[in-house]
Amino acid sequence: MNKSNLKVTAILITIFTITSLQLAIAQKTIYRDAGSFYLYGKAFQTSTVYHRVDTGKYNDLPAAVKRLLTHSAGLAIAFKTNSKSISAKWCVTTSKALNNLTPIAQKGLDLYIKKDGKWQFAGVGRPNDVCSEYNLVKNMDGTEKECMLFLPLYDELKSLEIGTDEGSTINSLDNPFRHKIAIYGSSIVHGASAGRPGMAYPAILSRKTGLYFVNLGISGNAKMEKSAAKMVSDIQADAFILDCVPNPSPEQIKERAESFVKTVREKHPKAPIILMQSIIREQGNFDLVVKERVRKQNEEITAAFNRLRNAGMKDIFLITAEKLLGNDHDATTDGVHPNDLGFYRMAEQLAPQITKILTTYRIK
Amino acid sequence: MNKSNLKVTAILITIFTITSLQLAIAQKTIYRDAGSFYLYGKAFQTSTVYHRVDTGKYNDLPAAVKRLLTHSAGLAIAFKTNSKSISAKWCVTTSKALNNLTPIAQKGLDLYIKKDGKWQFAGVGRPNDVCSEYNLVKNMDGTEKECMLFLPLYDELKSLEIGTDEGSTINSLDNPFRHKIAIYGSSIVHGASAGRPGMAYPAILSRKTGLYFVNLGISGNAKMEKSAAKMVSDIQADAFILDCVPNPSPEQIKERAESFVKTVREKHPKAPIILMQSIIREQGNFDLVVKERVRKQNEEITAAFNRLRNAGMKDIFLITAEKLLGNDHDATTDGVHPNDLGFYRMAEQLAPQITKILTTYRIK
Numbered sequence: 001m002n003k004s005n006l007k008v009t010a011i012l013i014t015i016f017t018i019t020s021l022q023l024a025i026a027q028k029t030i031y032r033d034a035g036s037f038y039l040y041g042k043a044f045q046t047s048t049v050y051h052r053v054d055t056g057k058y059n060d061l062p063a064a065v066k067r068l069l070t071h072s073a074g075l076a077i078a079f080k081t082n083s084k085s086i087s088a089k090w091c092v093t094t095s096k097a098l099n100n101l102t103p104i105a106q107k108g109l110d111l112y113i114k115k116d117g118k119w120q121f122a123g124v125g126r127p128n129d130v131c132s133e134y135n136l137v138k139n140m141d142g143t144e145k146e147c148m149l150f151l152p153l154y155d156e157l158k159s160l161e162i163g164t165d166e167g168s169t170i171n172s173l174d175n176p177f178r179h180k181i182a183i184y185g186s187s188i189v190h191g192a193s194a195g196r197p198g199m200a201y202p203a204i205l206s207r208k209t210g211l212y213f214v215n216l217g218i219s220g221n222a223k224m225e226k227s228a229a230k231m232v233s234d235i236q237a238d239a240f241i242l243d244c245v246p247n248p249s250p251e252q253i254k255e256r257a258e259s260f261v262k263t264v265r266e267k268h269p270k271a272p273i274i275l276m277q278s279i280i281r282e283q284g285n286f287d288l289v290v291k292e293r294v295r296k297q298n299e300e301i302t303a304a305f306n307r308l309r310n311a312g313m314k315d316i317f318l319i320t321a322e323k324l325l326g327n328d329h330d331a332t333t334d335g336v337h338p339n340d341l342g343f344y345r346m347a348e349q350l351a352p353q354i355t356k357i358l359t360t361y362r363i364k
Numbered sequence: 365m366n367k368s369n370l371k372v373t374a375i376l377i378t379i380f381t382i383t384s385l386q387l388a389i390a391q392k393t394i395y396r397d398a399g400s401f402y403l404y405g406k407a408f409q410t411s412t413v414y415h416r417v418d419t420g421k422y423n424d425l426p427a428a429v430k431r432l433l434t435h436s437a438g439l440a441i442a443f444k445t446n447s448k449s450i451s452a453k454w455c456v457t458t459s460k461a462l463n464n465l466t467p468i469a470q471k472g473l474d475l476y477i478k479k480d481g482k483w484q485f486a487g488v489g490r491p492n493d494v495c496s497e498y499n500l501v502k503n504m505d506g507t508e509k510e511c512m513l514f515l516p517l518y519d520e521l522k523s524l525e526i527g528t529d530e531g532s533t534i535n536s537l538d539n540p541f542r543h544k545i546a547i548y549g550s551s552i553v554h555g556a557s558a559g560r561p562g563m564a565y566p567a568i569l570s571r572k573t574g575l576y577f578v579n580l581g582i583s584g585n586a587k588m589e590k591s592a593a594k595m596v597s598d599i600q601a602d603a604f605i606l607d608c609v610p611n612p613s614p615e616q617i618k619e620r621a622e623s624f625v626k627t628v629r630e631k632h633p634k635a636p637i638i639l640m641q642s643i644i645r646e647q648g649n650f651d652l653v654v655k656e657r658v659r660k661q662n663e664e665i666t667a668a669f670n671r672l673r674n675a676g677m678k679d680i681f682l683i684t685a686e687k688l689l690g691n692d693h694d695a696t697t698d699g700v701h702p703n704d705l706g707f708y709r710m711a712e713q714l715a716p717q718i719t720k721i722l723t724t725y726r727i728k
């Protein structure tokens with residue numbers, strides 16, 4: 001190699017080093033508290049940001065319901081950024097892993113980015129401890145993107161920071177959805193057994209319809225108590241969906257359903273109220289007792305619906321269950337809770353029915 | 365109450381007590397080692413019953429491959445019983461929970477029962493420790509049923525006992541599937557991220573087609589080494605599917621794919637060999653590097669397929685990937701591994717293509 005070649009090489013090495021250094025600097029991640037961005041999915045303002053309800057205000061709620069309402073199910077952070085990489089640091093609790101959920105669904109994060117006008121899956125945050133740090137997506141083009149980060153379904157989110165490349169922009173996004181529809185319900189509303197937070201059916205419905213759904217799933221405990229009816233009726237929603245039938249006994253449905261609906265109706269004289277039958281329990285394919293229980297639950301909610309209508313209540317609807325999970329019996333994780341195939345099928349069935357009902361009320 | 369009424373009451377109480385006692389006795393669970401029943405899904409006879417391959421015979425396999433072949437992915441116990449209740453006791457290892465799988469899929473059990481000629485989901489075994497005991501289904505009618513119990517996807521099964529009601533019958537079931545098709549592949553074949561063991565796509569394919577599939581998924585490690593080719597070629601299968609493209613680098617595919625196929629062909633001059641492109645990585649929706657890597661992997665497997673065909677090899681086929689996961693980008697748990705929606709879609713796409721190919725060879 002001659003002198004001039006050596007000089008060129010030295011220059012090239014210098015340029016390469018500087019460029020690499022700049023890249024390394026550009027890739028430094030700056031974390032910001034997620035509290036500064038829009039939080040989608042809330043029923044109320046709360047003193048603890050990622051709780052769904054300020055349960056201190058509803059002292060009569062059963063203890064289990066209060067605990068479950070601290071879970072961040074259905075909530076999502078909305079922001080826009082031109083960062084090529086998006087990371088997160090977050091802390092949850094020491095609660096035990098559930099055997100019918102992935103840790104990603106229970107304690108992890110799920111990022112969607114808008115592309116060609118549609119929300120599209122972009123990456124997950126895998127939890128690896130009580131506090132985790134994870135890169136959700138990298139190597140993106142540097143155009144500004146609208147992002148929604150769905151929060152853990154089955155745990156209390158203690159803190160969350162969003163990380164973007166140093167030098168990139170990140171700003172809050174305005175609420176990307178219209179109106180407000182509250183869904184009070186069981187573990188199925190809560191999101192068991194979605195594979196990741198964005199696959200709970202209320203979240204799929206939001207992306208499918210553009211409507212704002214509030215997830216009030218309270219695993220196993222949506223038993224239509226008076227205290228729960230009071231809390232639900234306090235939500236300033238345009239419509240209400242009750243998908244709670246899997247939790248109360250047939251007798252409890254008989255005793256409580258009408259009263260629950262009337263409590264909501266009293267505060268919301270014109271809001272459509274949609275009752276849903278329980279999805280088929282695939283456990284009942286062979287277990288005759290389970291099969292009979294679900295049959296009775298659906299019989300009781302249908303009877304309560306008919307009594308309300310016959311008594312003159314307007315603007316109430318009943319969605320029946322027969323098609324919600326398809327007919328191959330493969331759409332649950334454990335015979336009770338839909339897997340992602342089940343949630344996909346539920347959303348496919350529910351979106352047109354809900355949209356049709358709401359359109360009559362100019363909720364569209 | 366008069367004397368005769370008292371007597372009647374006493375008699376009724378006695379009858380009731382005896383009946384209850386008989387019921388309690390009838391419901392006592394008797395456990396039998398599952399080793400006495402037919403084990404579906406095996407490539408070879410092995411010295412350790414729930415290992416897929418006797419890796420002692422294949423010392424050249426990479427250590428990770430050997431370890432992964434101890435997992436019971438794709439195996440199922442086949443039996444028939446008239447018990448009203450089916451339980452299981454089983455032990456796995458202390459391996460850590462994976463964050464993209466449910467514990468039911470990783471370490472649990474999944475029961476199917478034949479109904480009206482079709483295999484139908486009946487219940488799961490939820491793991492709660494290294495050793496677990498769980499009732500999979502109860503309250504069934506007492507007719508004799510054909511059962512398949514799918515074993516943990518991502519752990520080594522150390523022992524398994526099946527429990528039925530005392531006084532009921534339980535017997536081994538003959539192999540319920542036809543022929544033998546070996547699928548060598550990645551974590552996706554292995555079953556990540558099915559919600560339960562019976563939802564890995566080779567298991568869905570078996571139920572859909574009636575064909576016997578051998579699951580040789582070796583998570584992240586299906587890199588087409590010579591030692592792996594040797595092991596696969598030793599299987600007495602009627603056809604071979606290679607769904608391993610997600611694991612090797614594009615360069616490794618270029619170097620190894622033809623040699624792998626030729627090794628299998630040498631031992632099986634007439635068996636159809638089906639190559640599969642990698643499913644789309646939804647991670648690559650926004651990550652341009654991931655997107656490009658998958659494009660190159662699929663380009664290389666297609667090029668290798670074309671070279672083999674142009675060199676005159678017969679009876680080889682290529683299944684392309686574009687439709688395997690649908691087009692809504694929601695069919696994975698983590699951007700890499702199909703969720704149950706993804707596996708359902710894969711099976712829907714693959715079943716007719718595979719069936720069509722195999723029918724030509726009278727494998728139907």
